[in-house]
Amino acid sequence: xxxxxxxxxxxxxxxxxxxxxxxxxxxxxxxxxxxxxxxxxxxxxxxxxxxxxxxxxxxxxxxxxxxxxxxxxxxxxxxxxxxxxxxxxxxxxxxxxxxxxxxxxxxxxxxxxxxxxxxxxxxxxxxxxxxxxxxxxxxxxxxxxxxxxxxxxxxxxxxxxxxxxxxxxxxxxxxxxxxxxxxxxxxxxxxxxxxxxxxxxxxxxxxxxxxxxxxxxxxxxxxxxxxxxxxxxxxxxxxxxxxxxxxxxxxxxxxxxxxxxxxxxxxxxxxxxxxxxxxxxxxxxxxxxxxxxxxxxxxxxxxxxxxxxxxxxxx
Amino acid sequence: xxxxxxxxxxxxxxxxxxxxxxxxxxxxxxxxxxxxxxxxxxxxxxxxxxxxxxxxxxxxxxxxxxxxxxxxxxxxxxxxxxxxxxxxxxxxxxxxxxxxxxxxxxxxxxxxxxxxxxxxxxxxxxxxxxxxxxxxxxxxxxxxxxxxxxxxxxxxxxxxxxxxxxxxxxxxxxxxxxxxxxxxxxxxxxxxxxxxxxxxxxxxxxxxxxxxxxxxxxxxxxxxxxxxxxxxxxxxxxxxxxxxxxxxxxxxxxxxxxxxxxxxxxxxxxxxxxxxxxxxxxxxxxxxxxxxxxxxxxxxxxxxxxxxxxxxxxx
Numbered sequence: 001x002x003x004x005x006x007x008x009x010x011x012x013x014x015x016x017x018x019x020x021x022x023x024x025x026x027x028x029x030x031x032x033x034x035x036x037x038x039x040x041x042x043x044x045x046x047x048x049x050x051x052x053x054x055x056x057x058x059x060x061x062x063x064x065x066x067x068x069x070x071x072x073x074x075x076x077x078x079x080x081x082x083x084x085x086x087x088x089x090x091x092x093x094x095x096x097x098x099x100x101x102x103x104x105x106x107x108x109x110x111x112x113x114x115x116x117x118x119x120x121x122x123x124x125x126x127x128x129x130x131x132x133x134x135x136x137x138x139x140x141x142x143x144x145x146x147x148x149x150x151x152x153x154x155x156x157x158x159x160x161x162x163x164x165x166x167x168x169x170x171x172x173x174x175x176x177x178x179x180x181x182x183x184x185x186x187x188x189x190x191x192x193x194x195x196x197x198x199x200x201x202x203x204x205x206x207x208x209x210x211x212x213x214x215x216x217x218x219x220x221x222x223x224x225x226x227x228x229x230x231x232x233x234x235x236x237x238x239x240x241x242x243x244x245x246x247x248x249x250x251x252x253x254x255x256x257x258x259x260x261x262x263x264x265x266x267x268x269x270x271x272x273x274x275x276x277x278x279x280x281x282x283x284x285x286x287x288x289x290x291x292x293x294x295x296x297x298x299x300x301x302x303x304x305x306x307x308x309x310x311x312x313x314x315x
Numbered sequence: 316x317x318x319x320x321x322x323x324x325x326x327x328x329x330x331x332x333x334x335x336x337x338x339x340x341x342x343x344x345x346x347x348x349x350x351x352x353x354x355x356x357x358x359x360x361x362x363x364x365x366x367x368x369x370x371x372x373x374x375x376x377x378x379x380x381x382x383x384x385x386x387x388x389x390x391x392x393x394x395x396x397x398x399x400x401x402x403x404x405x406x407x408x409x410x411x412x413x414x415x416x417x418x419x420x421x422x423x424x425x426x427x428x429x430x431x432x433x434x435x436x437x438x439x440x441x442x443x444x445x446x447x448x449x450x451x452x453x454x455x456x457x458x459x460x461x462x463x464x465x466x467x468x469x470x471x472x473x474x475x476x477x478x479x480x481x482x483x484x485x486x487x488x489x490x491x492x493x494x495x496x497x498x499x500x501x502x503x504x505x506x507x508x509x510x511x512x513x514x515x516x517x518x519x520x521x522x523x524x525x526x527x528x529x530x531x532x533x534x535x536x537x538x539x540x541x542x543x544x545x546x547x548x549x550x551x552x553x554x555x556x557x558x559x560x561x562x563x564x565x566x567x568x569x570x571x572x573x574x575x576x577x578x579x580x581x582x583x584x585x586x587x588x589x590x591x592x593x594x595x596x597x598x599x600x601x602x603x604x605x606x607x608x609x610x611x612x613x614x615x616x617x618x619x620x621x622x623x624x625x626x627x628x629x630x
Contacts, residue, residue, distance in 0.1 A: 019334065021356050025420070040578040041336050098575070105340070256615065260413070263355040263611035265580040296578035300571065304619035 014082060015050050016042050018155050023262035030277050032284040036258075037156060037165075038293040040266060044106070046222075046295025047152060047174055048075035048139075054148030056083050061135035063087065065127050067120035069095045070221060071295050072139040077108030088134075090123050096299050140173030141229025149174050153181015156290055162187050163287040166273035168294045169193040169200045169243060170223035172232030178292065179239045190283065191236075191243035192276035194218035194251065199227050200236070201243040209233050219306075220251055222269030222294060242283065244276035251275045252306045258293075259307060267298040268306070329397060330365050331357050333470050338577035345592050347599040351573075352471060352480075353608040355581060359417070361537075361610025362467060362489055363390035363454075369463030371398050376450035378402065380442050382435035384410045385536060386610050387454035392423030403449075405438050411614050455486030456544025464489050468496015471605055477502050478602045483587035483609045484508040484515045484558060485538035487547030493607065494554045505598065506551075506558035507591035509533035509566065514542050515551070516558040524548050534621075535566055537584030537609060557598065559591035566590045567621045573608075574622060582613040583621070 021036040039047040052075035056064060064087040066076055073089040080087045089103050093112045103110055113123040128136050138145065156165060156178070165182065167175045169191040179189050193200050197216035203209050211227040218224060228236065251268050254275035258264045273291035277284050336351040354362040367390035371379060379402040381391055388404040395402045404418050408427045418425055428438040443451050453460065471480055471493070480497065482490045484506040494504050508515050512531035518524050526542040533539060543551065566583050569590035573579045588606035592599050 023356075024358070041338075043339070045578050259580060259615060259618075263360050263580050265574060265578050300574060300622040303574075304622045307615040307619045 013053070014043065015053060015151060018042070018152055020159070021262060021264065025261035026257065029257065029261060030284070031281055032277060032286060033288040034277065035159060035290045036262065036264065036293050037152065037290055038264060040264070040270065040293055040296030044071065044074040044078050045297045046071035046075065047149065048072045048295070049078065050151050051145040051148035051173060052076040052079040055137050055142065055144045056080055056085055058144050059135045061133060063131055063134040064137045065124055065131065065134045066090070066137040066139060067124050068139050070099055071297055073108065074099070074102045074106060076137060077103045077106035081107045088127055090120050090127065092120070098299055099297070138229065140171030140225070141231050143231055145173045146177045146180060146231060146235070149177020150181035152292070153178035156182060157185050159290060161288050162290055164188045164190055164284065165290045165292060166190050166192055166276050167292045168223060168269055168272035171225040172200060172228040172236055174292070174294060175240065176232040176235040179235050189240055190276065191240060192272040193243050193245055194220045194223050194272070195245040195247045197223050198245045201245050203228055203233065204240065204243055219248055220269040220272055222267070223272065244280045244283070246272060246275045246279050250279050252309060254278055255306055264293065265296050266293050267295050270294045270296055328368070329358065330368060330466060333357070333467055335474070336577060336579065340576035341572065344572065344576060345599070346596055347592060347601060348603040349592065350474060350605045351577065351579065351608050352467065352605055353579060354467070355579070355585065355608055355611030359386065359389040359393050360612045361386035361390065362464060363387045363610070364393065365466050366460040366463035366488060367391040367394040370452050370457065370459045371395055371400055373459050374450045376448060378446055378449040379452045380439060380446065380449045381405070381452040381454060382439050383454050385414055386612060388423065389414070389417045389421060391452060392418045392421035396422045403442055405435050405442065407435070413614055414612070453544065455488030455540070456546050458546055460488045461492045461495060461546060461550065464492020465496035467607070468493040471497060472500050474605060476603050477605055479503045479505055479599065480605045480607060481505050481507055481588035481591050482607045483538060483584055485584070486540040487515060487543040487551055489607070489609060490555065491547040491550040494550050504555055505591065506555055507587040508558050508560055509535045509538050509587070510560040510562045512538050513560045516560050518543055518548065519555065519558055534563055535584040535587055537582070538587065559595045561587060561590040561594050565594050567624060569593055570621055579608065580611050581608050582610050585609045585611055
């Protein structure tokens with residue numbers, strides 16, 4: 001089978017429409033009419049492909065360099081494969097093997113960095129000097145990223161009787177894109193951020209970007225960012241008034257709930273929006289809510305451990 | 316939120332269209348163009364709702380009685396809830412708690428039977444005598460079941476360039492329904508059956524229904540049937556020439572592959588079709604194949620154990 005054929009046969013962008021699910025038992029548990037916009041079946045298993053494809057297709061450079069321990073790396077590698085470009089992905093030495101392999105499977109070149117000795121940014125900057133012809137792609141802070149992610153917001157406009165969209169927040173690339181895509185629709189956007197990585201919630205409270213001292217080690221690894229991106233902040237500060245801060249235990253509980261009542265496999269970051277509804281039910285009770293499931297890529301062993309927390313694994 | 320409202324607002328049948336997924340990495344691994352028709356997001360998490368709703372809506376009786384340790388029970392309970400009818404589900408005493416709870420959550424009455432002392436059928440017959448006004452619903456062997464499941468076959472007719480549909484086989488209700496729904500389309504139907512419950516494959520070889528002595532304890536619990544149903548056999552014998560027999564280890568490997576490269580949570584029975592493609596690659600190489608994922612309901616502990624087989628669960 002020729003994979004590219006099946007992609008290029010489609011009209012327009014290769015980005016897949018999001019998968020809308022309506023698990024009735026989830027709505028009953030949460031006391032709200034809940035729909036899920038699942039990006040777990042997007043190319044490379046997360047919303048990041050929307051942004052990665054837009055960046056890769058928009059810039060003139062044929063080589064892209066990015067730091068990513070996770071979904072953006074895979075997404076960029078696949079976008080480059082589709083568009084006949086190449087990329088170098090800087091990953092921490094201790095990255096999950098499944099993520100390293102995924103980048104390589106899509107033809108991406110992996111450069112490891114020992115982050116106890118050198119930051120990812122420093123390594124990216126070194127590579128940028130070696131490859132002066134390359135485009136340095138931020139995983140979230142770039143107008144092209146926001147534009148790519150805005151396609152998801154536009155897709156959600158077709159949902160009838162929608163009050164609120166709940167979106168995971170890390171660097172803010174997804175949230176600012178969704179705000180853009182929903183502009184003028186009257187649908188509100190609420191953020192869902194890990195409590196232990198709550199720089200975005202703090203930023204909203206103080207009115208300026210608050211930075212973590214280092215990457216918070218939340219289980220929601222897609223939200224392990226030091227701060228919001230500048231481009232994202234300009235959009236978020238004007239349009240978002242609430243970011244729900246979610247404790248770690250609620251993130252894993254939401255992951256289990258999605259497994260049990262929605263048959264949906266999500267990565268911890270992907271469970272954030274549902275966790276926010278569980279955390280602050282008074283914000284959502286009786287309303288019509290769309291929870292954005294940002295991605296589904298998670299190690300089997302990590303997932304199995306979360307599933308069986310508080311229970312025994314029978315052997 | 317009023318759940319029934321959201322159902323009844325839709326035009327026509329409440330059955331959800333199947334979810335078509337095209338995981339490119341799965342196609343690459345399997346050497347065929349593979350699409351998945353996932354019934355894991357169907358009401359009650361499996362295709363069984365198609366049949367259960369059709370039976371419940373078609374019969375005049377207001378009480379239905381059925382034996383089911385699994386998906387048919389949930390599906391029938393929910394169909395009865397939607398249609399204002401009631402049901403009694405006979406379940407083995409050692410049924411998974413999650414399945415018992417699901418039946419009750421949809422308003423079904425559960426009757427336990429100690430299958431070491433009495434067969435489910437015997438208990439159903441007792442209940443039938445107590446409730447002479449009830450309809451005794453077979454989980455698979457009933458023209459109304461086949462008619463309900465045929466809706467999935469009709470949905471698959473819209474897939475372009477489709478050569479073959481691969482379908483899990485237990486009692487044969489799903490397969491005969493899909494054959495019916497695809498009639499005249501030129502698409503072939505291949506079965507996927509656990510090797511340790513291979514009565515359907517044996518039936519095809521001998522030309523008559525072969526029965527297991529008792530319910531084979533395959534991990535694919537949806538295929539733990541003693542034999543094909545008579546109505547189903549009449550359809551299958553004329554239209555199906557191949558049933559792939561799948562060893563237990565291949566079923567769990569397919570479940571893991573769907574987790575890893577398709578982000579799809581499936582129950583073991585739901586992995587059968589993909590396992591068949593792995594088992595007999597020569598039948599499918601280079602062809603366009605749709606694997607039917609029959610359902611997604613599985614205990615978290617069982618799923619976690621399968622995910623981490625051959626690996627350690629880190630704690």
